[in-house]
Amino acid sequence: MAEMHDATEEYLESILEIEEEGVTPIRARLVERLGLSAAAVSEQVNRLVEQGYAELLDDRTLRLTDTGRALATSIVRRHRLAERLLVDVIGLEWEKVHREADRWEHAISADVEAKLVELLGDPATCPHGNPIPGSSHRVDTRSSVALTQAAPGQVRVTRISEKIEIDDEAIALLARVGLVPGKTASVVRVDASGVVVKSETGEQTVPNDVAKLTFVAPV
Template sequence: MSTPPVLTAVAEDYLKVVWSAQEWSQQQVTTTMLARRLGVAPSTVSETVRRLADAGLLEHAPYGAVGLTAEGRRHAVAVVRRHRLIETFLVQVLGYGWDEVHDEAEVLEHAVSARFVEALAEHLGHPRRDPHGDPIPDADGTEHLPVAVTADVAAPGEGQVVRISDADPALLRYLEGVGVVLDARVRVLDRPAAAGVVGLAVLGPDGPGREVDLGPAAAAAIWLAAPGEGSPPEPLP
């Protein structure tokens, strides 16, 4: 994959958010959603989206969804790759907690070169996912997304945790404390819908362990795959 030309940090943030919003969801990206995720005024989003569309990086019909052009996607994937490799480095090499790395990577992703990123990937053994289970795109843009559903809509039964959203560091700390971490085997419990909670039992070598009741928002942050299908294949040497 050729190296995209350098963009401003603001432009990269917009492209990354548009791409990331649809990575695990089919929902349309709107200027209202972008304003909420980026923490800026809707008027600012509208103006920036217009400029990025004029630059051939975004597509946006008036009052319609915001999408990436082919060029915009190349930029977005490059930023995502940098961000997730940096998060992985911070956890695996520097000993950061998985709840601490997002903000650090947000800053560093705009400061490192393409050469540094590929050296980082080589040093880490070309990992396929970051500490939260988000796939790390290959250098050519290929992504390895597991087939998974969120715990709030999963049917009762056994599953494997393959991704936990990093949007709420406090939730990450809580889930780690109760054993709901990447690759953990869990059982979705059959709770009455009226209870308004999703029950998970963490499975260990000796059977079900601790049971945890989660609200809908917390359960929606946890992605489950069928047992044995959650871990991405290791890259070839």
């Protein structure tokens, strides 16, 4: 049953990404992230526990087992390598690659993964700036802060949270404004409606919910 296999991988990937954001993985976070009902999430989580991929602790936290973590890490790695391939080699628009890679990640074998690492030069991050697990290149994230915390002046975009990548409207906005990892922009001011940013495309307001998941470093 290919579909069930994909669901397992999808859940493991989501748990790892929730952890990456420094958030405790519980079922409610999966409900929000996957846009599914609480009942559907509970059922699939029970399946992950039965399969030995995760444990449900007394405080309702989901903890990946070693097997679960290894599988989750390989899915995240394949997703981010697929995104790099789609942007760097195939030339797909930055705002479209996340959804496309969501389908590719389940189809990449270990052999193809190794070839991708070679072909792409063992990249440190995906096109959204998220680190590729297992890469021999390190990313320095120490100087990055959320756009909502940035001081006025020039900044360089370093990373867009995976949580934003599944929000089509937010990702299209960032692409339009030019707030893509590697690009620079100028923070004008932070006000109640969001962060006013000046880039190649002019002055625009990035709403707070998007700005707090967009990370920048001073230039």
